[in-house]
Amino acid sequence: MSTAEETAGGEPQPWGEVSPDAARRLLVAAVEAFAERGYHATTTRDIAGRAGMSPAALYIHYKTKEELLHRISRIGHEKALDVLRSAADSEGTPADRLAEAVRSFVRWHAGQHTVARVVQYELDALGPDARAEIVALRRQNDAAVRGIIEDGVAAGDFDVPDVKGTTVAVLSLCIDVARWFNVNGPRTPDEVGALYADLVLRMVGATQ
Amino acid sequence: MSTAEETAGGEPQPWGEVSPDAARRLLVAAVEAFAERGYHATTTRDIAGRAGMSPAALYIHYKTKEELLHRISRIGHEKALDVLRSAADSEGTPADRLAEAVRSFVRWHAGQHTVARVVQYELDALGPDARAEIVALRRQNDAAVRGIIEDGVAAGDFDVPDVKGTTVAVLSLCIDVARWFNVNGPRTPDEVGALYADLVLRMVGATQ
DNA sequence: GCCGAGGGTGAGCGAGCGCTTAGAGTGCCC
DNA sequence: GGGCACTCTAAGCGCTCGCTCACCCTCGGC
Structure with a gap:
């Protein structure tokens, strides 16, 4: 019924680019486990078990448990940023663009809430270098939203x-x-996306 | 509902009622450690060390590490709920009450952000019974805010x-x-409290 | 001076952790 | 068929975890 790229909700599954198959299954299993119990409470045995493999198999595809989290965080942030940017860069009034940005960004965070939870709340489990890379991606989120708001104010x-x-x-x-x-x-x-788009337009005092 | 002791910043310290002194020091140490690294990444040795005690001393005052988290969560939620309710129950127009509720609730979450982080993001580390107790407290937060908004709509x-x-x-x-x-x-x-109070009044379309 | 009670410690237990290693199964090229 | 590369497993290493236990120190009552 659905392809590998689409869930029932129509949200893209962000892991299409991950190969081979076993590495992707491990990544998906890790997302589920991290989202359910948190990074530190998740064992490598649990991740491997969810992927139908032995604990040692994990280390063929990833150097450490932290590398799994790093990969998830980077891909997750990039996908969310894509969603935000394509709305921010679209045609239309600032109000249209802001509403569309909020609508699609919220839809992503709701539909992909397992990924989003890992990405947003397990940042501190990363080492300094990996964390710095993720923080840089977050600043681009901030810049995208601020850009629309500045456009709206200027207009x-x-x-x-x-x-x-x-x-x-x-x-x-x-x-x-x-x-x-x-x-x-x-x-x-x-x-939720529609509700939030309306609330945000109110927050910025958009002329109706 | 305590007229509590105040820090220099004016925020009440939530731990005044915890005694004896050693138990309170352990609780404060646990809040710091949980907020910094998360519940699962924090060791009992770390908590005891921050409180200037040996690892074994923790177990004189608390049965388990989870009991520490439970105590922190309950006290933290109760204090935040106090803050919210005293604004919700105050005199004034719905807009006044909503603004004051947001202002003081946000001020608490910013000023006590270590406690708040533990309280908000480590809920899943609690067992089912403790979690149910905390979830019930959260529903009272929701009821308090919804009450003000309903009053404003009715008026x-x-x-x-x-x-x-x-x-x-x-x-x-x-x-x-x-x-x-x-x-x-x-x-x-x-x-932040002032900014957020303004934003929330816009969200509910308060007549200026 | 001696006692009991309660808060504290040093040492360490059993368990489970992240990760490694030796080797087996499988498919591909010659 | 033989050698090789790749994937995966069973077993287990070294370590640290939450927690316990035997014992000690301090102090008020007599």
């Missing part, structure tokens, strides 16, 4: 007294969706 | 198409402050 479409602070708040609001979103809850990722 | 002061969704978003925004707030950053807890 006179937004009323934002504190652009930097509002940027932080908007991103924080979107990212935290990964923490509370529940697949069995009453809302679909699309619905 | 015609707010324009909120989706009360439940907006409540979740407001609380999420406030709580996530604990994740990104940095003591060495450019903003004080008071400033």
